[in-house]
Amino acid sequence: MSSQSRKKWTGYAITSAIIISLMIITIGIYSFEEENLKNIITKNQVEIQEIITKSISKNISSELELITFELALLAESGQLQDDLGTKESNQLISQTFDRLNSISPTAQILALDKDFKVLSQASKIHNSFVGATVKGLPDLIDSEENKTKSESKILSINTSLFDEPEIAITFPIVNKETNISNGLLLVTLPSSEFFKRHGNIYDVESQFLMVMDENNVLLIHPNMENVGKNFFDDEIQHDISYNSALNEYITHVLEGNLSTVIVTLEDNIGERINSAIPVTVNGKNEFVFGVVTPTQSINQEIDEIIFLTKIQTVFLLMSTIAVLLVFMLKRSQSFKKEKLTVIGQLSSNIAHDIRNPLGTIKNAGVIIEKENNSQNKIISREINRINLSVRRISHQIEEVLNYVRTTPMILKQHSISQTIQEAVDTLDVPPDIKINIPNNDVSIRIDHEKMLIVFVNIVLNAIQSIGKNEGNVTISIRETFSNVTIEFENSGPNIPAKDLKHIFDTLFTTKLEGTGLGLSSCKNIIEQHKGTIHVVTNPVMFSIKLPNEHSNTE
Missing domain, CATH: 1.10.287 (Helix Hairpins)
Known part of the structure; x- marks a missing residue:
């Protein structure tokens, strides 16, 4: 073999050796980075999940305390102090029922005498129990530890109306003069709907929630067959193979602590991250609330990223850069989640x-x-x-x-003009500002409460824009076969071009006292209705276009 050939083959060998070495190094680096990335993201998920769990627990505690406060006001009212079964007391109970439903979906309110006979009832879904005696309730109330007869009690009860237990809150009606109990108020809430609604705020799917009452009975669980069963009974323990780590974790939470554990069970979820915390109401731990995240979804996402990056990367330098990019991408997504979580936690603390x-x-x-x-x-x-x-x-x-909040759309036929009028009626309109309501009207399918929020925000923004000057807000409705357009024109100052493109951005505001969420919420609500919203200036006019129901009935 000539010297030139030997140099040629030597060059090939060296090049091949470098390529093979780089491939081996790349595989080694990726194996290390893959494991390291999984550990970082898992740790980050635990931190985010604990923040979400604490925030939802605070929200639940706040609502239950607010419901208890409403019951205290009702129990101390003159009508119930005088007589539970009068027309006046029934009317007051119905008004309280409506207020409670604005706080949380409520099944019913019952007013019972001291023998637990129902004297009054307010409900939209339960059959009438007036005149009946509530059996078993005295034993449940007496079983509550460290409670006096003048305190509220929170229980979980089973009724024929729902497949799962209901949350029951009782509050005694004590005569102010004699300090003798005349009876009690009983409020029931569907447990599944109550807790899942709070999970929706943070986009936590209902199948990944776990709630347990103070008697260790599961009210919500990823496996619906376990609902209504005691966590520490043999049936549940057999399903979890008497897992010591999971039992120690639940025991730690029952002692009043936020706790997280990663366990693997032989079910359709496999390995999961469990975070739980007690729900404290008026100083007493009433429930255990938990969030469950399958690690399979995390690992699958990471595996896909690593696989795609391996295909694209040939040389060591490109491989290293790709890993860093993936890592930075994941961290960026984590920061975005943390930002949304902070907004959710802020709303929880405000509430x-x-x-x-x-x-x-x-x-x-x-x-x-x-x-x-x-x-x-x-x-x-x-x-x-x-x-x-x-x-x-x-x-x-x-x-x-x-x-x-993330709540389902409730679409019903409703008057647009009437909704506009309701929005205006809720606002304090200065005497120098004239609101021109449209003379014509259109009735279409909308979520009335959500659309009311949109109209209030837009009219309020117009009033604030005009300020202390004289001005007009002119509202018009135009209907075509396929769309309905609602326009809000105001005589306030023009919107600067640099602000116009950001007007619907989250947290964008030009007002000192604004939150930057009003118009962003409006845009979300309109898009939920499959409509559009835009704004023009000179003059300032917000235009909402909604689909006309006739286009859906053809």
Whole structure:
């Protein structure tokens, strides 16, 4: 073999050796990075999941405490103090039932005498129990530990209406003069609907929630066949193969701690991340709330990324860059999730820490104004200022909550003109601003409550834009065979071009007191209705286009 040939083959050998070496190094690096990436993302998932679990627990606690507060007001009312079965007391119970449904879907309110006979009932789904005696309730109430007869109690009960247990909240009706119990109030809520609604706020699918009451009975579980069963009974323990890590984790949570465990069970989920925390209501642990995430979904996503990157990468340098890009991509997604989680946690803290005392301030203002009876003008003026401030804070809270809530659409035939009028009626319109309501009307299928939020936000923005000047807000409705267009034109200042393209962006606002969520929520709601919303300037006009029902009936 000539010297030239030997050099040629030597070059081939060296090149092949370098390529093989780079491939071996690349495979080794990727194996290490794959494992490292899984560990990082799993750790990050645990942190996010614990934040979500704590936030949902706070939301649940806030709603249950608010329901208990409403029951306390009802129990202390003069109508129920005098007699439980009168027309006036029945009317007051029905009003409280409507308020509770605005807080959380409520099955019924019962007013029972001291012998647990039903004297009054408010319900939209239960049959009438008036005149009947609630059996078994005395034993459940007496079994509650560390409770006095003057305190509320939270139980889980089984009825024939639902396949799963219901949440029951009782509150005694105690005579203020004699301090003797005249009976009690009983509110029931469908447990599945109650807890799953809170999971929806954070896009946690209902099949990955776990809720257990204080008696260790499962109210929600990934395996629906386990609902209504005691976690520590042999049937459930046999299903989980008496897993010691899972049992220790549940015991740790029952002791009042936030806890997370990664376990593998022989079921259709396999390995999963479990995070749980007690739900505390008025200082007592009433439920255990948990979120379950299958690691299979995490690992599958990572495996796909690594596989695609391996195909695209040939040399060591490109391989290293690709791993870094994948890592940065995953971290970017994690930061986005964390940002949304912080918004959700913020809304939870606002609802928990502000909404309840805000209600107390509002009620106190009503009582003071009633006692004043417009005699002292200074008090009346200051009470009016308090009410305006409460209304402003409440609006900002609702903007945040409307943004993070995820509720199903309830489409019904409704008048657009009537909805606009309702929106205007809820606002304090300055005397120098004229709202022109359209004379014509169109009736289409919409979610009335959500569309009301849209109209309130747009009209309120127009009023705030006009400010203290004289101005007009003109609303018009135009109908075609396929669409209905609602236009809101105001005489306020033009929107700068640099702001116009960001007007519907989340957290974008030009107001000192704005949240930047109002118009973003409007856009989401309109898109849920399969419509569009856009804005033009000079003059400023928001235009909403919704599908006309006739186009769907052809």
